[in-house]
Amino acid sequence: MTDTSSGADCHGGPTGGTVVTGAPRTALVGSPNAGKTSIFNALTGLRAKTGNYPGVTVGRSVGVFRAAGQDFIVEDLPGTYGLEPVSPDEQIVTDLLQGRLTGVESPDALVVVIDATTLWRSLRLVSQVLRLHRPVCIAVTLTDELVTRGGRLDIPGLERALGVPVVRVIGNRRVGIPELRTKIAGWRSWSRPVLDPPTDPAELEAWTESILLASEYRPAQPDKTTQRIDAVLLHPVWGTAIFVAVMVAFFQIIFSFAAPLQGLVETFFGWLADLVDVFVPVPWLAGLLGDAIIGGVGAVVVFIPQIMLMFLLISLLEGVGYMCRAAFLMDRIMSKAGLEGRAFVALMSSFACAVPGIMATRTLPSAKDRIATMMGAPLMTCSARLPVYILLIGMLVSPESRIGPLQTQGVIMFCLYFLGAVSAMLAAWIVKTVQERNGLLMPFYMEMPPYRVPTLRSICLTMWDSSRAFLRKCGTIVMLTTIVLWLLLNFPLHSTAELTASGVDVTDEGAVTSFVMDHSAAASIGRAVEPVFAPLGFDWRVNIGVVASLSARETFVATLGQIAAADDPDNPSAALAAMTYTDGGHAGERVFTAPTIAALLVFFVYALQCMSTVSVMKRETGTWKWPAIAFGYMFVLAWGSAWVVHGIVALATGTA
Amino acid sequence: MRMTSRADGPRAAVTLPLPDPCGLEALPIGVPARIVDVGHRGTAPYSGRLGDLGFVTGARIELLRRAPLGDPAVYRVRGYDICLRLAQARGIRVTTTL
Numbered sequence: 001m002t003d004t005s006s007g008a009d010c011h012g013g014p015t016g017g018t019v020v021t022g023a024p025r026t027a028l029v030g031s032p033n034a035g036k037t038s039i040f041n042a043l044t045g046l047r048a049k050t051g052n053y054p055g056v057t058v059g060r061s062v063g064v065f066r067a068a069g070q071d072f073i074v075e076d077l078p079g080t081y082g083l084e085p086v087s088p089d090e091q092i093v094t095d096l097l098q099g100r101l102t103g104v105e106s107p108d109a110l111v112v113v114i115d116a117t118t119l120w121r122s123l124r125l126v127s128q129v130l131r132l133h134r135p136v137c138i139a140v141t142l143t144d145e146l147v148t149r150g151g152r153l154d155i156p157g158l159e160r161a162l163g164v165p166v167v168r169v170i171g172n173r174r175v176g177i178p179e180l181r182t183k184i185a186g187w188r189s190w191s192r193p194v195l196d197p198p199t200d201p202a203e204l205e206a207w208t209e210s211i212l213l214a215s216e217y218r219p220a221q222p223d224k225t226t227q228r229i230d231a232v233l234l235h236p237v238w239g240t241a242i243f244v245a246v247m248v249a250f251f252q253i254i255f256s257f258a259a260p261l262q263g264l265v266e267t268f269f270g271w272l273a274d275l276v277d278v279f280v281p282v283p284w285l286a287g288l289l290g291d292a293i294i295g296g297v298g299a300v301v302v303f304i305p306q307i308m309l310m311f312l313l314i315s316l317l318e319g320v321g322y323m324c325r326a327a328f329l330m331d332r333i334m335s336k337a338g339l340e341g342r343a344f345v346a347l348m349s350s351f352a353c354a355v356p357g358i359m360a361t362r363t364l365p366s367a368k369d370r371i372a373t374m375m376g377a378p379l380m381t382c383s384a385r386l387p388v389y390i391l392l393i394g395m396l397v398s399p400e401s402r403i404g405p406l407q408t409q410g411v412i413m414f415c416l417y418f419l420g421a422v423s424a425m426l427a428a429w430i431v432k433t434v435q436e437r438n439g440l441l442m443p444f445y446m447e448m449p450p451y452r453v454p455t456l457r458s459i460c461l462t463m464w465d466s467s468r469a470f471l472r473k474c475g476t477i478v479m480l481t482t483i484v485l486w487l488l489l490n491f492p493l494h495s496t497a498e499l500t501a502s503g504v505d506v507t508d509e510g511a512v513t514s515f516v517m518d519h520s521a522a523a524s525i526g527r528a529v530e531p532v533f534a535p536l537g538f539d540w541r542v543n544i545g546v547v548a549s550l551s552a553r554e555t556f557v558a559t560l561g562q563i564a565a566a567d568d569p570d571n572p573s574a575a576l577a578a579m580t581y582t583d584g585g586h587a588g589e590r591v592f593t594a595p596t597i598a599a600l601l602v603f604f605v606y607a608l609q610c611m612s613t614v615s616v617m618k619r620e621t622g623t624w625k626w627p628a629i630a631f632g633y634m635f636v637l638a639w640g641s642a643w644v645v646h647g648i649v650a651l652a653t654g655t656a
Numbered sequence: 657m658r659m660t661s662r663a664d665g666p667r668a669a670v671t672l673p674l675p676d677p678c679g680l681e682a683l684p685i686g687v688p689a690r691i692v693d694v695g696h697r698g699t700a701p702y703s704g705r706l707g708d709l710g711f712v713t714g715a716r717i718e719l720l721r722r723a724p725l726g727d728p729a730v731y732r733v734r735g736y737d738i739c740l741r742l743a744q745a746r747g748i749r750v751t752t753t754l
Contacts, residue, residue, distance in 0.1 A: 082708030086701075120734040121710040201707070205714065219735040236724040328739055332725035335741070443702045443744050445709055448730055448737040 023071040030113030032079030035141035038171030040076040052622030067185040083128040109135040109187035116146040127197035149220035161214035163193030223450035261305035269298030296482035310356040315462040319454025337425040338432035350380035376428035381420040384553040481611040488522040537596030599646035606638035680748040689750040699747025710734035
């Protein structure tokens with residue numbers, strides 16, 4: 001799979017992306033669409049290590065390759081159009097290049113990646129990098145496209161004019177990669193320009209012209225195919241219609257196509273758990289292995305189909321060039337939330353699940369926008385809320401009830417989706433406004449590259465990278481939470497004698513489960529938090545459901561089902577509706593009154609009851625600060641709104 | 657300018673009396689222009705960045721299209737296409753006398 005054509009040994013040396021200290025460091029500098037990342041991937045194969053720069057939400061990729069018996073570290077810097085920073089992301093690049101970034105070694109040599117079709121503009125970045133007085137080499141990409149669009153560029157001429165080595169590279173087709181590796185290996189002997197490029201605007205303009213002249217540069221003609229496609233895709237009417245169609249298809253695919261795959265994953269892990277039940281005779285051990293550990297792994301793996309599908313679609317749309325067109329169409333609407341067009345896709349994906357939605361914020365160039373979108377994304381109605389909504393709405397109104405010609409249940413469902421979406425935009429807007437209260441408003445600019453056919457390799461790489469990152473960084477947290485919750489719900493253990501002594505029929509599985517749960521650590525927690533949730537009308541059993549739903553919302557349905565099943569195993573939903581308070585001042589009264597159900601619904605709209613979301617936020621931002629803020633503000637919002645709604649519905653229905 | 661924003665013919669709007677120089681946001685679609693100044697109306701703090709993107713004094717520029725809601729718009733400058741919001745375009749002054 002990885003390239004071996006360079007003759008250099010790709011397989012020896014430290015593998016798995018471990019970064020050796022002391023090895024020469026090369027950084028790739030370039031603008032966002034220049035093809036930096038495909039060069040980085042081609043250079044380092046699948047041995048890249050991704051993470052964050054210390055203390056910031058800016059992603060960092062570092063990889064190693066081996067040439068001439070030595071390791072070379074390559075770092076893919078965030079894309080930038082210039083070295084005079086206008087955003088925190090670009091500040092990182094500037095600081096790193098000037099060796100002012102604490103905790104990060106400054107690079108020994110720099111490779112500037114420039115796109116031959118935008119050479120004129122790109123020379124300005126080259127001039128800024130040359131003034132850093134580091135060893136510099138230029139990698140020119142997209143020369144093939146330049147030629148097909150009627151342009152030309154003489155590479156040796158460019159090399160002579162700039163006074164630094166120039167390599168022609170086509171990252172996706174791996175042209176020039178061995179040469180670039182050899183060049184980097186010999187970084188100490190790179191030629192340096194005699195004079196610095198000028199800083200004065202007029203002189204810089206003259207310098208640029210002279211370089212273009214010396215390299216016999218003829219600019220590419222506008223791409224005819226792109227012009228024809230854009231006439232349709234960016235048309236005020238057709239373009240908007242196609243955009244809506246693309247988004248509906250996108251949503252359908254990650255929502256419905258992933259569902260059967262996720263069903264398969266669930267069935268497989270269910271089957272594994274059954275196997276454990278059959279072969280492990282000790283019930284608590286079987287429970288621990290089957291429900292907690294296998295269930296925990298399953299809870300992680302179940303996200304993989306959705307994440308892979310979403311990244312397949314995103315990298316396709318991005319690779320083809322549609323993503324920036326969609327952002328162009330949506331920018332005005334998203335700007336109302338203080339965001340830009342590209343944030344739309346991330347928020348849209350969150351309708352399926354906030355986990356891929358938060359990972360999709362990687363496509364946003366500004367760190368502030370990424371944070372703001374992440375803070376809003378969990379409020380979009382994800383698929384895990386759906387079973388909870390269906391159960392609760394079913395208990396609240398009958399399917400026959402209508403508002404005009406519309407089914408009330410459907411209207412309530414729509415209102416919940418709408419409430420989520422509006423709240424998400426509002427949350428993003430607030431976070432963005434607070435962050436920008438004393439900063440410069442980021443200018444918005446977005447390159448519109450011609451339509452291109454992405455390589456299968458680059459798409460597969462994106463899918464692989466995102467799934468691997470999710471499994472490695474989030475897997476452990478989700479698994480741990482699942483195990484802890486299982487322990488809370490099932491411990492302390494009860495012997496058969498103890499059960500019989502308490503009057504439980506040990507042959508009745510439902511009764512045993514119910515007894516274990518009633519006397520579990522989770523029940524103690526449910527009772528302990530009763531004062532917190534009492535104003536919302538939740539009793540301790542609902543609290544168990546809320547506590548259990550911390551791992552994932554849909555467990556709320558299962559937990560309540562288990563509790564209710566104990567009373568009437570044949571008809572758990574009827575038992576649930578008829579459930580009454582067991583003790584306290586309300587003893588004997590129904591738990592699921594209209595105000596309580598309404599409060600629960602609103603609570604589920606706002607509360608961040610999803611440890612997968614929390615852990616993916618931690619992974620993407622590199623700190624616990626943002627997930628903590630998100631969890632905190634959403635809990636306060638959930639409790640507050642549920643309390644208000646409980647009060648309003650109680651007044652309206654006359655049930656205090 | 658709303659009247660001319662839908663004009664598809666390349667020189668359809670040349671006859672319109674435009675202040676010269678005018679803000680880039682007022683440039684009709686398809687009319688070739690030249691940048692005379694960058695960094696007006698609050699864009700001064702990042703006029704350097706606009707320069708990195710190719711918006712430099714003397715550069716040829718053309719408005720290709722506007723988004724359905726009027727903002728942002730795509731421009732061709734230095735042989736490539738880039739999209740700017742009105743707020744940024746207002747900071748760039750252009751002339752249609754080449």
